[in-house]
Ligand SMILES: Nc1ncnc2c1ncn2[C@@H]1O[C@H](COP(=O)(O)OP(=O)(O)OP(=O)(O)O)[C@@H](O)[C@H]1O
């Protein structure tokens with residue numbers, strides 16, 4: 001579904017991604033783990049069309065998208081939940097969700113949009129409860145749910161998430177990862193970036209490890225979780241088996 | 245005229261002037277919200293709108309002339325954005341503001357060439373320059389009521405637009421978080437263009453509705469823009485509805501000054517208010533300072 005080949009990107013003179021390649025197949029959940037500053041967010045922004053790559057290819061359903069702007073890429077079925085949530089804080093929860101469906105807005109989609117809204121509300125009950133509240137007044141975890149809900153409103157085939165557990169209370173992190181596995185079980189293709197490597201590998205089928213803009217390791221979640229390097233660098237000493 | 249009807253007189257004239265300031269302030273706020281810049285060419289949009297309507301009114305009926313003038317000015321606003329602002333989008337806010345000052349000068353010169361320096365005016369929408377309506381003993385021109393009515397309709401219309409239409413919501417989303425808006429599929433650049441069109445169109449309507457009262461000359465945009473700018477700052481930049489309230493307030497303040505002192509002081513009022521606000525309350529009268537930064541760009 002998504003194939004990235006030799007991608008290079010950065011900011012001004014700063015090269016962040018140095019010839020990065022990876023792929024995500026249909027129906028798969030893939031985790032991307034790496035240290036701070038490794039280039040994870042840069043990669044996702046480039047895929048979503050917020051950032052232009054220097055060179056390399058990004059194929060979505062075999063179509064090159066590296067030259068397309070963000071607005072077009074959502075329409076092609078690839079939605080990004082950005083790092084730091086980026087909800088529209090001065091708009092209501094419901095307005096945030098409605099704008100999530102902006103790319104598909106039309107009279108004939110009207111019923112379908114209502115249906116997705118209903119799905120999002122049943123996935124995150126708190127959003128239904130708070131639908132008239134300004135998004136800026138939600139807690140970090142609720143904002144994260146809103147950001148995910150907003151992305152789902154575009155009915156993506158590929159959902160990309162950048163650190164959904166960042167700044168979220170531990171209890172809520174569990175909820176969010178539960179939701180991610182629900183979405184995966186519904187057949188949604190997912191690319192997930194996380195600092196919380198353990199939780200990410202627990203929901204993902206496969207994973208990649210990124211270091212200074214390059215993929216240094218890839219494998220199934222089990223392989224990565226069992227890899228001593230990964231254990232030392234990303235899982236911490238108190239590592240326990242994920243199927244505890 | 246007795247004392248109380250005199251007061252009513254001042255209040256009404258203050259409100260109708262204030263309504264125009266409110267519309268100009270509203271125009272500033274629309275563009276500020278979309279881009280973070282202050283469009284110093286806002287005053288010129290009023291004059292272009294009024295002048296275009298004056299020219300068109302010779303060949304078509306007045307309402308048609310005004311509608312066309314608003315449309316043409318809105319298109320001009322969009323064009324100005326496409327040509328001068330869009331290309332330098334990543335440039336600093338300061339640079340963009342200086343560019344809008346340049347645009348205002350170019351527009352003024354262009355108007356001087358097209359319409360020379362003669363003072364022109366649209367005919368009164370209803371009645372003539374001597375007809376008056378008496379309200380509570382005060383006599384005001386029916387045109388002043390037109391001003392108030394047009395202001396009310398535009399403000400209500402835009403409120404509904406921003407609140408309930410997808411496009412209006414998308415514009416607010418862009419102002420709130422541009423990147424997130426793009427991720428939703430909203431074309432942020434076109435939303436900026438649309439803001440310029442809206443702002444210019446509102447300006448043109450304001451220019452038309454005051455033209456019979458104040459008449460119109462190619463270089464009257466700048467003083468109007470200063471009023472509008474005062475109002476926009478007074479309301480707390482980017483807060484369109486506070487700008488409307490501030491506009492009415494400034495109008496009343498001016499009327500009060502005229503009633504108590506000489507009308508020569510009227511023009512000084514807005515400058516004094518502007519300075520006071522900038523020194524003592526830069527986030528505006530109606531903003532709590534803690535929410536003033538909510539939409540920092
Ligand atoms: N907007 C920017 N302008 C300039 N440099 C940037 C920008 N954003 C990120 N960088 C730099 O690019 C490098 C990679 O950043 P990136 O945000 O992609 O890392 P990350 O892997 O997402 O890290 P984190 O885990 O902290 O989110 C870092 O060195 C960072 O300082």
Ligand SMILES: [Mg+2]
Pocket residue numbers: 040041042083162163
């Ligand atoms: Mg990051």
